[in-house]
Amino acid sequence: MTHHFPGGLPTPRPVIEPDAEPWWDAAGRGELTVPYCEACGRPFWYPRGFCPRCGSTGVVWRPATGEGTVYSYTVVRRAAEPWGSHTPFVLAYVTLDEGVTVQTNIVDCSSDVLEPGLRVRAVFERADDADLPVLRFTPVDPVH
């Protein structure tokens, strides 16, 4: 049976590390950036002010394509609040085209197309104007 997973999931207020503010500033403009290490040249996730592989503090924030591929997913059918009133919803890992894999939700998506390999694009959600933008993904080619 086809199910449509809507957007509008909770956006709990995270604690922001000061050295990741460039990422949040871009997210606030609706732009997805990915941190790259200037020393080893590789992207990493999640955003922070140093490279978790080599320790370098030379970090540049590059605009991402905003597209990626579902690596794995689950449909969560039971959860505590604030998520409980939004079940069923999709928890997923998405591999960005830049190569890093992000834990996230898939929103505005039909259960018919949900599978590893699905192409998705980034959207930012905030349940309230006072909330911070939360990175989520939706199918590039929506099927409704």
Place this chain on the structure above:
Amino acid sequence: MSLNGSAVIVGAYEHPGRRLPGHTLAGVHRDVVAGALADAGLSITDVDGFFTDSSAPGFGVIDLVQHLGMQCTYTESSEMGGASYVAYVGHAAAAIAAGKCRVAVISLAGLPAQRQRVSPPDTPPPAAAYQVNGYSGGYGPVADYAVLARRHMHEFGTTSEQLAWVKVASSRHAALNPHAFLRDEVTVDDVLGSSLIADPLHKLDCCVVTDGGGALVVVHPDVARELGRSGATLRGQGESHKASLAGDVDLTYSANRRSGELAFAEAGITAEQVRYASLYDSFTITVLVALEDLGFCSRGTAGSFVQDGGLVSGTGRLAVNTDGGGLSSNHPGNRGGMTKVIEAVRQLRGEAHPALQVPDLEFAVASGTGFRLSTNHYSSTIVLERFA
């Protein structure tokens, strides 16, 4: 310094309770420590090392040490979730080998069914800001393991029926354990017919939530020889951390891969020589990944390894969790590592249920993972040899 032969588990005790209304954490610790010491033939005044996790009541371990009446020269309360008690066996052996203590007690107590659970930390981890759960309500641990199961299915063709066989085997073992929380044998259809919690994991793919606990007594080999009680000699121990948080995610293996390599290397044996394994079974998929990581089967083949009763003692390919495991018997305090070590010791002593006892068992493995396999987790593996 190798830990091979440096210590012997001479006492092991599992609390028989699974629902303990009216009990306190301190009371359960007292019960299991007394039980393990009686099993070893030692008393509380012999103890000079104590290990427990961060859920101990009071300040670190210090309040509990004074409450129980111990005079310790070595204590530890490092937090590795359900892997803690497997790791503590190695840490206790290291302390004994270094001369810091000679009689170490490892204790677990938990009362989750009484809602006596540890509050989440006030400060969320830095990764939480970029994940959908953080510590701010979360979506529960089932979903974290469900994404592993989905990926295993996608890459290797593993099926829900194969996952269900892990639960079926555990239920057949639990049917013979009078203390098991769930004693009814279940079928593959029962598992697949139970409600989905997080696709593809059903309710019966998940471990039980139980009160209770357990304790171990780990001693210097000289003490073990004086006691004359059988037990289990530590031959090897390894531990490892695995996270996905640089953005390199591979959910098809766990930290067990590295902890198992280290433990087997220290022991100087291979998985082929092991006929009993206590494998962490928070969920059915946890067992599949551990079987591959520890070398009991090759990568991607655990589904066919477990199907058709592959984990049933006596008739299967490998005897696993003959007490019924966390899936059917006990997962006290949401931390499964303690009962994993206890059942391995029972098997090496020849004290498992007669119908499930592996005959002439020489080596056993116990392995535990702590926290969440899809993100940030820790593992410890021990190789034990019969001590008679």
